[in-house]
Amino acid sequence: MEPDLFTAAAEARAEKEPGRSPLAVRMRPRTLDEVVGQRHLLKEGSPLRRLVAEPQGGPAGPASVILWGPPGTGKTTLAHVVSRVTNRRFVELSAITAGVKEVRAVIEAARRDSGGYGRDTVLFLDEIHRFSKAQQDSLLPAVENRWVTLVAATTENPYFSVISPLLSRSLLLTLESLTDEDLRGLLHRALSAGRGLDGAVTLAPDAEEHLLRVAGGDARRALTALEAGAGAALAKGETTISLATLETAVDRAAVTYDRSGDQHYDVASALIKSIRGSDVDAALHYLARMVEAGEDPRFIARRLMISASEDIGLADPGALQTAVAAAQAVQMIGFPEARITLAQATIALALAPKSNAAVLAVDAALADVRKGLAGPVPTHLRDSHYRGANSLGHGRGYQYPHDVPGAVAAQQYAPDAVHGRRYYQPTRYGTEARYADVVERLRRRLAGEGEEQAPS
Template sequence: MADLFDSSPADLPARAPSDAPRPLADRLRPRTLAEVIGQAQVLGPEAPLGAMIEGGSLSSLIFWGPPGVGKTTIARLLADQTDLHFEQISAIFSGVAELKKVFEAAKLRRRTGRGTLLFVDEIHRFNKAQQDSFLPHMEDGTILLVGATTENPSFELNAALLSRAQVLVLTRLGPADLERLMQRAEQELGRGLPLDGGARDALVEMADGDGRALLNLIEQVAAWKPGDRLDRAKLTTRLTRRAAKYDKSGDEHYNLISALHKSVRGSDPDAALYWLGRMLEGGEDPRYLARRITRMAVEDIGLADPQAQRICLDAWETYERLGSPEGELALAQSVIYLALAPKSNAGYAAYKASRAEARKTGSEPPPKHILNAPTKLMKEQGYGSGYAYDHDAEDAFSGQTYFPDGMKRGIYYLPVDRGFERDLKKRVEWFAGLRARREAGRGGPEDGGA
């Protein structure tokens, strides 16, 4: 696990050379918590972990964050600083039998007066029963649990475990932190990397916030034969750009589609295009995006611009015909159109309100006057009796009720004063006034129609 250091390279003592070369990430592993940089929100004096250490009241923890930000290293250094035995397991390779052995060893160790910090990597991989097995050993002090996960603990860990551990969020490393890690690597290697400023920036971008990934890239560069300094273009031809971290079935998937949707709703085409690009670069299925973009049209634009839905469907069809990458441009153009279109959720809100009312009223039948009467019996029962054919009425509007008998008339659709819904609002208001006049027994409207 690679971490950054809070001191400049010149301030740190040189490391003793070893006979067998070790990976750079291992050679640069911090030796104290003070050497870890980044994660100030966790390790700072006023931060949760810093306060725990200062107060001598370390409790079980869950580290939630992306790969390469120091979860394992911080856990190991915590054990060193608190004089706890460090035990590490991975939920990917461990089962119930391995857990029992770990707990038994921790109990024996406790009898000798030493506690155990049990670090569980990928803890979200354990099922509910396996997660429950930690609880009694956490409660009686046999272990101090430190779990690491890249997934949202709210969804992946059970409530009982979360109630006994504090969740600390570790964040991806910033460009300045990664640059300092590069300097530290150059000190360890004993020479500078043959990169100009643009190439150094490109190397940081390729690492994508992952310190361990940066050190792996640096090892590749350092192994090249000596030659001229490389610029950005030469570097990127020699190194394959690291794919952005994107889990199409995990938190990142939902976070990014939420960001795209809210950018469209917020009428920001540039941000919407950025998140669309992020998802496509991460390998998201363009058909999924086409479906979600169409949903945005009906949910957030609606009848304020009836053309928006058609544009989304056309973009979807265009993608199906052209495929990638050409068809993705059609999706991008539909995103731009939606972001700049007038917004209204009036249709969406009306639909939800009508569904809620339908659930409450159950099986209420339609009023008999609007039911067909194909048989004599039905006619005798009053089916169709009193129905007014609207085309025969003045302004083609009879004003009769279409709701169940005895049910108060519902008002669900409240159009906004934007886009095409501005015209629909006028029609709604005109029909409402006309209906009121009909119910009052008066004639047609005085304004001459919609």
């Protein structure tokens, strides 16, 4: 099968005149073995390896691949590799600018090439989540009839953003953010490779660390910053890219922050303590330091979810909903937009009324359990739905709360060993002040005291 002559000519020219193409393009892997990171997808016998070895995937195999992951993790690269290794024509469209008309034109051309010239086509559709349901429907005939090998990329959860018929006909591959070591290897390769910078410059250690922070797991961003730094250094007649030169080139100040050391934990701790202390401005400062340092947004979101329960709790029950929604949004959109979502959640949590009653309550209950204060479940609460339970007395005497006025039956629920223990001690802050009144009224009713009325 002959390769695409136009693609081959373009690649040949790029090799002869490397300066014409961006560094990120020149360093794009040509085989799966050159791909950085994504080890879970590249091991021997993996679906991706089999797809490249047998491009059609067999009679029942997928004719479509969906690549899901953050920006700069290699989605476009993998599509190029599939095309290059299998000698197929590569056509790239973006869902931002292309519509059904452009997609149908590519599919029709692919049908002609396949039937008339025996040449197959890889259609790479970037940001497929931006296509409407009707637009995605237009891809189904081409996928089902194998007129093209569709490789679609998305930064959003495909289970929410891709129609079910297309998803069910596709091989879904999840890409992960690149680690610092992945990026470090890529940078060293770009500095020395002939199609890269070919040894023209070196990278100072502190500049390398800053570049990794700037990249934030994004290979394209790392190579673009490296190229900018190299250009700035060579323009000054220098052969080493210093931190100062790199900062000027990428227009970003270095942040003292070590994602694997003390600074990582110190700044994360300061963020949570500032939220706990209701200092919204300090919280935003520490959030900005984490964002600027390239911290994983999912890590930040997890810390916010913990804070919502640990430091706010029932003083503002909506705080946890806000934090969980932020975590879900961050997972779907990634940086840079995720910084806004994280800021919104941070502000909401910092300004919320505070209560640690939930933490104290569960820890007090755990302490009793660990001391051995457990005891058997009261007989009337035991499961009575199996044969023989009645003869054991299980469930006997149980009062169904919905059958009594106020829907609160005066009966014992806790084991004897802890009956009467008060684990939950609500505060009088925010919404929890209302719960404080409710819990006292309920406790009296459970003990058979007070009026028989529904709790407000």
